[in-house]
Amino acid sequence: MDPKDSFSNNLMDGTLFSHIERQQPSLPSVIVIGGGISGIAAARALSNASFKQVLLLESRDRLGGRIHTDYSFGCPVDMGASWLHGVCNENSLAPLIRCLGLTLYRTSGDNSVLYDHDLESYVLFDMDGRQVSQQLVIEIGEKFKRILEETEKVRDEHSEDMSVHQAISIVLDRHPDLRQEGLAHEVLQWYICRMEAWFAADADMISLKAWDQEQLLSGGHGLMKQGYYPVIKALAEDIDIRLNHRVTRIANWFSKVMLTVEDGRCFVADAAIITVPLGVLKANLIEFEPKLPQWKVDAISDIGFGSENKIALHFDTVFWPNVELLGVVAPSSYACGYFLNLHKATGHPVLVYMAAGRFAYDIEKLSDEAAANFVMVQLKKMLPNATDPVQYLVSRWGTDPNSLGSYSYDLVGKPADVYERLQAPVGNLFFGGEAVSLDHSGSVHGAYTAGVMAAEDCRRYVSKQLGNLELLHFVTRDEIVEATVPLQISRM
Incomplete structure (x- = not known):
């Protein structure tokens, strides 16, 4: 025995x-x-x-x-958790990370309540592959901040909780000048998509009273390079x-x-x-x-309990720009998305597509091959010279019986x-x-x-x-x- x-x-x-x-x-x-x-x-x-x-x-x-570092590409790729939220000595994991000599790639600064990335290094495209001007992205970003500020007033006026989506609808009804049309509307939906990725849930599920109440550590967010x-x-x-x-x-x-x-x-x-x-x-x-x-x-x-999935694509050559994010804007937040460029952070030719909320669950209805093909269609519209991946990985946190979510x-x-x-x-x-x-x-x-x-x-x-x-x-x-x-x- x-x-x-x-x-x-x-x-x-x-x-x-x-x-x-x-x-x-x-x-x-x-x-x-x-x-x-x-x-x-x-x-x-x-x-x-x-x-x-x-x-x-x-x-x-x-x-x-839900931490799963995969090495099948010949380099570490986190298919689950991958960021340290709060790159500072006050973070409880900081002593161990220091002791192990692990390196962090900082993707945002302090006070990032919604995003694990600053929009300092990005390129956005529409669904037809046309690049969106950075000036428009910046302008809509400022309007989204105003919308969120207005939702605070909605929160103060109502004793009962409501979803962030409902509060945004109220704000847009009150302030028609904040409504967007055409491409500007699609960029706004991309910002909402990024917000949903933070919570791994759709905006109609997220609490208005609680969404911004998290106690943030200083130092911003850092990607674990190893x-x-x-x-x-x-x-x-x-x-x-x-x-x-x-x-x-x-x-x-x-x-x-x-x-x-x-x-x-x-x-x-x-x-x-x-x-x-x-x-x-x-x-x-x-x-x-x-x-x-x-x-x-x-x-x-x-x-x-929400879900966020990743589709990691390993290429033999780098054909994309040297930015942290490649984003896709669309008429609804559900159809928006983005690729994380691990090459910029780690030097390895890997892009990781991120999907959250209901879209993450729908991705799991596809085979691995179909999921990879789906995101490659988007990537080839954005970058016509894109080559096919030599390997790919698809996470399935929502249907994994060991987690049933992220x-x-x-x-x-x-x-x-x-x-x-x-x-x-x-x-x-x-x-x-x-x-x-x-x-x-x-x-x-x-x-x-x-x-x-x-x-x-x-x-x-x-x-x-x-x-x-x-x-x-x-x-x-x-x-x-x-x-x-x-x-x-x-x-x-």
């Missing part, structure tokens, strides 16, 4: 109660569910304390969750991890938690930290016994305390993941911090329950890196 199984005792041959009676570990045991950065951060934090019996169960055949996987790899070092272990049931009895995985094996511990994506919880893919309390069920329901956002009518309720423990069950981050949901550093916080809450609980355990305070290896060591940042 694998010596690790002395902890998990994963072949149950009796009832839960008799099993618990005969297994009395001398040290606290915790199971972490989910191998994304939040789950790995929780396991790392517990492992760095006095917890010697920490087990992480991951449903996929790889670590990282991808995010080195961060995952460093955090996962020496953690007891079981891949291909999909948890289907969580039973919580007599101060113990028993987890059942898809093949019927069971694992028992003093506590569990649940970091699966919100989409998995919404779909009820894990059975809880006893059932989760209604306040927790409501919290899961009251937070939105990241959370604020639904219309979201209760004020919804994040606190989603984060709150239920007995010896603790919750992590980006969706429970009170101030930085939808971000990698928010997920990381939520995992560390869940681990600390779990440590306090187990210490109190078991008593007389001299549990160490968390000491992370990141703390050895002085804050004066700068992050490595480039912008070409």
Whole structure:
């Protein structure tokens, strides 16, 4: 028998109660569910304390969750999370990124509430491939700012929440001068499309009261030039991890938690930290016994979970201009889109097409080949000398049963305390993941911090329950890196 199984005792041959009676570990045991950065951060934090019996169960055949750095192009391409939102020492991931010597390519400065890019390096085209003048893009950008400022007045006038889309409609009815026609209207729709990409949801789903309330860190946004996987790899070092272990049931009895995985094996511990994506919880893919309390069920329901997909194209030559973004404007935000130019940031001949909201889900209805062909039609209109890609990748976060979406956002009518309720423990069950981050949901550093916080809450609980355990305070290896060591940042 694998010596690790002395902890998990994963072949149950009796009832839960008799099993618990005969297994009395001398040290606290915790199971972490989910191998994304939040789950790995929780396991790392517990492992760095006095917890010697920490087990992480991951449903996929790889670590990282919605962080997925693909190397099949011969270079790192992040098909999931790829930015550090807040390139500053105050970011919770900054110490580890510094320690690993990873480089960031800054794509925007401070106070970017809506976009992970400044419009300093871009080219936009209409759907027929005609280039849009930069002067028009700048003018419409200023008008979009005015529209958003006017939506603040709409928000102040209404006690009930509404969608950003509805508020924009009210503003345009009040101020016909802000309405646009023709190409100007298409550029305005592109700005709305970029806003929707930030939330991975359509504007008619986004809360007017909450959309601009995020607590932004300074330093703008930085693309991880080497991808995010080195961060995952460093955090996962020496953690007891079981891949291909999909948890289907969580039973919580007599101060113990028993987890059942898809093949019927069971694992028992003093506590569990649940970091699966919100989409998995919404779909009820894990059975809880006893059932989760209604306040927790409501919290899961009251937070939105959007989708953003990427179509990465690898070329043998670079035929596009040396800009960060190649955008497509259209009569509706649904039909707009943009290509991220990784060549400018990393030197590799890769373009990544981004699709969010309903469009992201519709992309998943296509085969990989059809999806690649769809975006290549747009690219060849923009750049007639475009060559076919030698390789392509298509993400499918919305239908992936391990995620069922990309990241959370604020639904219309979201209760004020919804994040606190989603984060709150239920007995010896603790919750992590980006969706429970009170101030930085939808971000990698928010997920990381939520995992560390869940681990600390779990440590306090187990210490109190078991008593007389001299549990160490968390000491992370990141703390050895002085804050004066700068992050490595480039912008070409």
